[in-house]
Amino acid sequence: MKVGILTFHDGINYGAFFQVYSLQSFLLQQGFDCQVINYKSLGFTKREYRVFLKLRRPIYSMRNARKIIRFKKAHEKLQLTKRIFTQKGLSKLLFDRIIIGSDEVWNFSTRLIGYDPVYFSQGLQAERIISYGASFGSIKAGRSIPQQLKEALGRIAHISVRDDNSACIMRAISDKSVRVVLDPTFLVDLRSEAVLPREKGFILVYGAFSSEMARKIVEYAKFVGRKTISVGYRLPWCDVSLDTLSPFQWLGYFATADCVITTMFHGMIYSILNQREFCMFITPYRQNKLGSFPSDTKLSDRIADENVSFKDVFSRKIDYSQVNSILQTKRGESGKFLLEALQA
Numbered sequence: 459m460k461v462g463i464l465t466f467h468d469g470i471n472y473g474a475f476f477q478v479y480s481l482q483s484f485l486l487q488q489g490f491d492c493q494v495i496n497y498k499s500l501g502f503t504k505r506e507y508r509v510f511l512k513l514r515r516p517i518y519s520m521r522n523a524r525k526i527i528r529f530k531k532a533h534e535k536l537q538l539t540k541r542i543f544t545q546k547g548l549s550k551l552l553f554d555r556i557i558i559g560s561d562e563v564w565n566f567s568t569r570l571i572g573y574d575p576v577y578f579s580q581g582l583q584a585e586r587i588i589s590y591g592a593s594f595g596s597i598k599a600g601r602s603i604p605q606q607l608k609e610a611l612g613r614i615a616h617i618s619v620r621d622d623n624s625a626c627i628m629r630a631i632s633d634k635s636v637r638v639v640l641d642p643t644f645l646v647d648l649r650s651e652a653v654l655p656r657e658k659g660f661i662l663v664y665g666a667f668s669s670e671m672a673r674k675i676v677e678y679a680k681f682v683g684r685k686t687i688s689v690g691y692r693l694p695w696c697d698v699s700l701d702t703l704s705p706f707q708w709l710g711y712f713a714t715a716d717c718v719i720t721t722m723f724h725g726m727i728y729s730i731l732n733q734r735e736f737c738m739f740i741t742p743y744r745q746n747k748l749g750s751f752p753s754d755t756k757l758s759d760r761i762a763d764e765n766v767s768f769k770d771v772f773s774r775k776i777d778y779s780q781v782n783s784i785l786q787t788k789r790g791e792s793g794k795f796l797l798e799a800l801q802a
Contacts, residue, residue: 462553464495466561470529473724475705477560481642496538505570528704545581555800556584560591578610588799591620591639599626616799621749639792652709663688665721670764678768723747733778737771755784
């Protein structure tokens with residue numbers, strides 16, 4: 459069976475890379491002939507590189523260019539189709555099954571991506587189309603969905619999403635069963651592929667933080683006598699900023715950190731996968747992504763706002779035996795949904 463994956467596969471974003479790499483790795487392990495559909499509209503491509511390379515300070519543009527090169531090297535580990543920019547090009551690709559997702563592939567309101575019905579199935583050629591862990595991102599349940607996108611979503615035979623908000627949206631516009639599944643990064647163990655750093659004994663910082671958040675992180679680091687290392691972002695208030703890491707170097711820092719403080723969805727996930735103590739600042743944009751996942755996995759006390767006390771949070775150790783037991787069940791259910799949808 460020939461399976462195609464359509465998602466945000468080549469963004470300069472660690473979570474985006476690992477969700478598609480994990481999904482493809484899982485499918486290859488299951489014996490499928492699998493390719494990532496190497497599609498991105500020309501407008502999306504131009505806007506993305508404009509953000510990364512047209513910065514006011516040339517030194518930052520140079521650093522981002524270095525980061526792009528390292529991501530392109532990691533993208534070589536994906537089994538890709540030829541590069542496609544248009545729906546006409548997509549129509550020439552034939553698959554037995556196409557999986558849409560995961561990630562915010564259904565967030566039609568972002569300026570970077572633009573309004574692109576391809577991610578809703580328009581123009582795709584396959585006997586059956588499936589969604590796995592797709593998300594509407596910041597689009598809230600109750601918001602009007604364009605008719606063109608509703609019609610395209612109607613072509614999807616088996617629907618699964620990554621969060622409760624996306625499930626509510628789909629259940630309002632479709633009579634089909636909608637499942638909430640784990641992000642594909644939970645389906646495979648990539649720890650053996652991580653490039654481990656030399657640094658030990660540090661607080662890993664990943665994301666964008668307000669000045670108040672930054673102040674509290676610095677204050678806590680001084681209290682426990684640990685240095686702060688920012689990965690993926692240049693944060694001048696951290697002791698070290700490693701903003702040009704390759705994806706597998708980035709992965710390695712999660713494996714060796716004392717604890718993690720993040721604002722990012724995949725920052726939380728890779729803390730859990732590496733059984734690190736962590737705290738995630740919740741922001742309005744990412745609220746929908748979390749859904750009931752923290753409460754389902756008994757990790758609600760790790761989700762915080764600016765009133766957080768890190769001393770209190772990190773004084774309570776995560777019971778990973780309990781978390782892992784819950785995830786084992788959810789992992790089995792998610793994998794079963796995907797395999798049954800592919801083989802139906």
